[in-house]
Amino acid sequence: MFKNLRGVEIMKLKLICILCLILSCAIFVAFAFEEGGIIFTKENMKQTKYLDPSTSEVNISFENAKNKLMSENPEVINESIHGELIDDDDFGIIWQMSSKTTNGKSIVIGIDASNGERLFVYDGSKNVQGKNSISKDAALEIAEKYIESKVSAEKINEIELEDVNYIEPAAYDLPGTYKISYTRIIRGIPSLSDGIQLRVNEETGEVSSYRKRWSMDEEKIALIDTKPSITDEKAVEILKEYMNTEPYIGEEKANTVKVISSNLVWKEDDDETHLAWWVRFIDSSFTTGDEYPASAWIDAHSGEMLLLDYARD
């Protein structure tokens, strides 16, 4: 009799425990999937971004990279310097170094881990307001002098000025900026991705950012005929046909395509380099105030649509 009572009690206890478990699971699930939100936690996500310097073969050590940051940018605060070894998609293996600066801003630079070349710098200490107002021509002159001091004459011969744009301040406490872009020319054709980009502070005339990308493989490009197999008119036809078949665009818009420009460029796509027609265009869905056209890149030999950059938010 006593034994039976105890058995019933244990069963009840088990039942309550199971109910508790089900209830707590339901609560977690409810929170995790509330309105479609899926919960990700640090525990179930593995960090793979930063390389372990002790197992990576690099010529430049953390100390070398740190010294380079400090020697070229005396305004950094030594105690706040941070660095990681990164396998970057655009630059390969680099030391990415950052620091606070003495004027309360921040600086980040990328250093090639094999030869110590500075690949990019974004210097917040130079991105501050000033009392002057420099002209576009003066900004260009500053940019050219800066490039001459950082880039070999051989590489300077391979670049061409693409754009000088004035960009308004992005915040009430930031200056206006001239963004200056140079394109790398390979076998007489501009590269879409490679080149040099700089920012010159419009109020102080200082260079606040610099970036040099030189990732296209000349040996691969040497195998591609620079004379296109299809004309730019044919490329536009391909574009219209493509738009026609896309349900979210359709025939009506495809028939109203107005080409703004069409140029040959080297374009990388899935680790392959293509000679491509870069067609910039608008259609009937663009209103008078729309400043930014759509773009399409079509392989100039195969006629394949590499990328359509059409949608707007």
Next chain:
Amino acid sequence: MSRKRTSLYIYILLIATLFAAPASADPDAMLDRSRTQFGDLSTNQINYINARFNEVRNDLILISDISIIADYQSGTVNDHGFINGINSLDDTTNVNVVLIHTHGGIFLLSTFLKFKDGSHLYNSDVNSWMSQRDGGFIFAGACESAKNTDLGNEFINKGFDTYFGYKDTVNTLHNARFYSEFFSMGTFTNVAVSEAANYAEDEVEEEFGDATDVANNRFIGNSNLCLRT
């Protein structure tokens, strides 16, 4: 006596479970992929956006204070749901991070973000629905999300440190590449959001040949904020 005590323990356990579960599930950051739900994108474009969001998620988790991320993979249900998502963020986190990619615009001089049910989030909605918060960063990846400052200012009034948006229309793929690169650099130690934006803009120019749309951006609040220190 022993039976009563056992029952008491069970009740305590039950109540503790009820309260502990939600508390432990409070996210530190929130991702909203509403833009993928409007039917005006190809599968390739949706895949591109999703891939960029996954990159952002992997970067955000590098911030020591961010342990849990709520990822609304098909977007929040509506404007109120979006604010509910923000209200559910753990306010003890140093900098809560919110990223939304959606349609946006201006109606009668008021900035709005659009949701998949057609609802529009205006500054007055933020004012009505959002709890007062202790810091945070919101990336409003939508056309004209910072053409006027009304919506951004409301987030700042509610305690956010910084609101980021665009002053004009923005190409969908440029926007997606921009926020992916923005958070890639912005989650590096001691990098201010304004420098992360310049880095992201250059990445967009290298991929698409032009970045004038994403360069036309605005920070409301602290442009010198570092997401990771």
